[in-house]
Amino acid sequence: MSKDFTCNEAIRVREVRVIGDDGSQLGILQTKEAQKMAYEKELDLVMISPNANPPVCKIMDLGKYIYEQTKKEKEAKKKQKVTTLKEIRCSLTIEENDIAIKAKNARKFLLDGDKVKITVRFKGREATLGHIGQKILQNFVSKLEDVCVVEKPAKHEGRNMTMVVGPKKA
Numbered sequence: 001m002s003k004d005f006t007c008n009e010a011i012r013v014r015e016v017r018v019i020g021d022d023g024s025q026l027g028i029l030q031t032k033e034a035q036k037m038a039y040e041k042e043l044d045l046v047m048i049s050p051n052a053n054p055p056v057c058k059i060m061d062l063g064k065y066i067y068e069q070t071k072k073e074k075e076a077k078k079k080q081k082v083t084t085l086k087e088i089r090c091s092l093t094i095e096e097n098d099i100a101i102k103a104k105n106a107r108k109f110l111l112d113g114d115k116v117k118i119t120v121r122f123k124g125r126e127a128t129l130g131h132i133g134q135k136i137l138q139n140f141v142s143k144l145e146d147v148c149v150v151e152k153p154a155k156h157e158g159r160n161m162t163m164v165v166g167p168k169k170a
Contacts, residue, residue, distance in 0.1 A: 016047070019058040028054055085164070087117045090136060092126045099136070103143040110147045110167045120161045133161040141165060 049056035
């Protein structure tokens with residue numbers, strides 16, 4: 001449905017096409033008559049298509065309709081999976097056991113459905129040793145290759161070399 005309008009907007013129009021509360025077509029009626037029908041049923045007259053000729057109105061409980069719409073939106077939000085980007089930092093002098101521990105943490109993140117950004121930080125003159133950083137990242141990914149896919153390959157940016165991996169699709 002397009003933007004909903006209450007019966008106050010319908011007053012400006014002489015005739016409206018009316019849809020009943022059960023979904024049946026009641027035909028083209030005078031606005032006052034349609035409002036009277038809605039009032040007798042203790043419901044609202046809601047304009048659902050103001051640009052039509054004549055405008056289309058529906059007899060419904062507007063409060064209940066808005067409540068159901070917000071409920072549907074909340075339900076849709078619950079079903080969404082928000083992927084977050086987790087970062088794991090390493091230095092150029094990292095040892096094999098430390099890589100294994102950080103890879104284990106990255107595995108947890110990947111199994112939860114999150115993406116992982118692996119960063120190797122260079123200090124001072126280490127920035128010229130990009131090939132060693134590349135080897136560290138490749139070693140890291142080799143420990144996770146059963147659960148991850150490389151989304152962004154290794155890229156040297158200033159004092160950091162980064163790589164982004166995401167979870168494998170089932």
